[in-house]
Amino acid sequence: MIVANLGAKPLVVQLPVGAEDSFQGVVDLLKMKAVIWTGEELGAKFAYEDIPADLQEPAEEYRTQMIETIVELDDKAMENYLEGIEPDEETMKKLIRKGTISGSFVPVLCGSAFKNKGVQPLLDAVVDYLPSPIELPPMKGSDPENPETTIERLASDDEPFAGLAFKIMSDPFVGSLTFVRVYSGKLTAGSYVLNANKGKKERIGRLLEMHANSREDIKLALTGDIVALAGLKDTITGETLCDPEKPIVLERMDFPDPVIKVAIEPKTKADVDKMAIGLIKLAQEDPSFHFSRDEEINQTVIEGMGELHLEIIVDRLKREFKVEANVGAPQVNYRESISKVAEVQYVHKKQSGGQGQFADITVRFEPLEPGSGYEFKSEIKGGAVPKEYIPGVMKGLEECMSNGVLAGYPVVDVRAALVDGSYHDVDSSVLAFQLAARGAFREGMRKAGPKLLEPIMKVEVVTPEEHLGDVIGDLNSRRGQINSFSDKPGGLKVVDALVPLAEMFQYVSTLRGMTKGRASYTMQLAKFDVVPQHIQNQISSAKQEPVTA
Structure with missing residues (x-):
C-alpha cells in the first residue's frame, strides 16, 4: 500500500503485537524485543519482553530485510554483513538516520493514538533518525531596510535572537498568546524585542512553555524552543521578532485577499457583543480572514479563502465564543x-x-x-x-x-x-x-470600458483513473480550463485546472458522489480574470443601483 499509493520505500523497524482492540505493543526489530503496554495508565507504563513465539519468524524475516536495506548505505557495514557480521544496534541507528535524512527510505513504526501505545518509541525515533536544527543549513532572512540583502543566522544560542511568530491563540485566562519558534539566540522574560516587519518594539511580559492544555512560566527560551508569549500588542502570524540591535526578517508571508464572503448575524441581542469580540480575536489569529460591517444592509460580512474556511470560523464562534448566528449564502468577491x-x-x-x-x-x-x-x-x-x-x-x-x-x-x-x-x-x-x-x-x-473580474482558482483533483472522464466533463461544465494531467502512484490521476470560484460552490459533495468518495481536491487563488459578458450583465443587473452625479 505504501509503495503503490505513496511511491515511497518503507523500512519496517517495528511489527505490531496484536491488532485493533487486542493491540498490546510492538516488536522492536533493532533490539529484537517486544515492547508491551500494560494497564490503563493511558500508555504511561510499558515493559520490554521476549518476542511472542508466533511473531518470532516474521520478526527475523523483517529484521533481515531491514539490515540488507541499511547496509547498502555504508561500504564497511556491507563488507562485514557479507562476512556474516551483523551491525550492532548503534550502527543500525546511524545507518537508518543516514538513509532517512537522504530520503533513501522511510522508517515505518506502529502504534495506537487512542490508547497512547507506541508513543515513547515514536518520540525516540524522531530523536534518533530525524535531523536536528544544527544539521540543517543556516536560517536565511533579509534586512528590513533592504529586502534584497540576505542575512544568515546559525542555529546557536550565541547568535543574536531571531524568532518567527507562527500562531496567535486566544486564551480565556492569559488573553492573547503568540506562539514563537526561536531560530537563534536567547529570549528572556521582561526583555524588549523588535518586530522587524512593523519596526515596533515589543516587551516580553511572560514566557510560557505549553504542555497540551497546561502551561508553565519560564524565564529563558533557547534556540530551537517553541514558546508562547503573553501580552504582545502588535505582532500577528508570520512576523519576525528579533534583537533590536541586529534586525532580520526571517520569512515574509504574503496572505492572499479573501475570495468568498457571507453575511452573518447573531440570533439574539445578547450575541451581538459576543460576536464582535469573537470576530476580532479570530481575525487576529488568521490574517486571511476579514470581517466588516455593511451599514447599507445592516449586516456583518465575513470573508475568507473558501467555503470550508468560513464554515470553520462560524463553528469556532459557536464553540469558543458561544455565539449562535444565522449565515447567508456564500458570495464571490468580484473586482472591477x-x-x-x-x-x-x-x-x-x-x-x-x-x-x-x-x-x-x-x-x-x-x-x-x-x-x-x-x-x-x-x-x-x-x-x-x-x-x-x-x-x-x-x-x-x-x-x-x-x-x-x-x-x-x-x-x-x-x-x-x-x-x-x-x-x-x-x-x-x-x-x-x-x-x-x-x-x-x-x-x-x-x-x-468597465469590466468585471472574477477570482480564478487553481484546482488540483486527484481521482482514480476510471472516474477521470467524469471529473474532466464536470470541470468543463463549470467553465474550467484543463491545464495538465499527471500520474500518481496507485493508479491515480492528477488533473490541474483553472476554474472560476463562482462555479466551485458545493463541489466537494459533487466530486464525492461522482467518484464514490475516492477523489479529493485542493484549490487556491490563481488570478483574477474577466467575467463573460452574459454573466457580467446578470451580476450588474442584480447589483446595479441608480447612480446620481
Missing part, C-alpha cells in the same frame, strides 16, 4: 477594472447663498497590468490646479475605488492621472475638488 484609456473633464459647481463651490478637473483613466492595484499621478503644469487642492482629488478618487460603477465591487489595476483643471479664487476648496473627483470617477469609469 477598465479595458481602455478614457479622459474626462468634470466641473463641480454649486451656488446656494454665501460662498459657493467650484472645481474643474480633467482626469485620464488608464488600465494597468493585472495585480497592479490603483495608482494616482499628477501631471499638472503651470499651477492649473494649485498643489493644496491635489490631495482633495486624490482622496475623492480613492474613496470611489472601493465602489465600482458596474456592480459596486472594488476597482483594481487602474491609473488615474490628473492632467488639467481650473479653480476659482474664492469658491474653490479641497472639498470641492474632492467632490469633483468623485464625479469624474463615475463618468470616466463608464467611458473606459
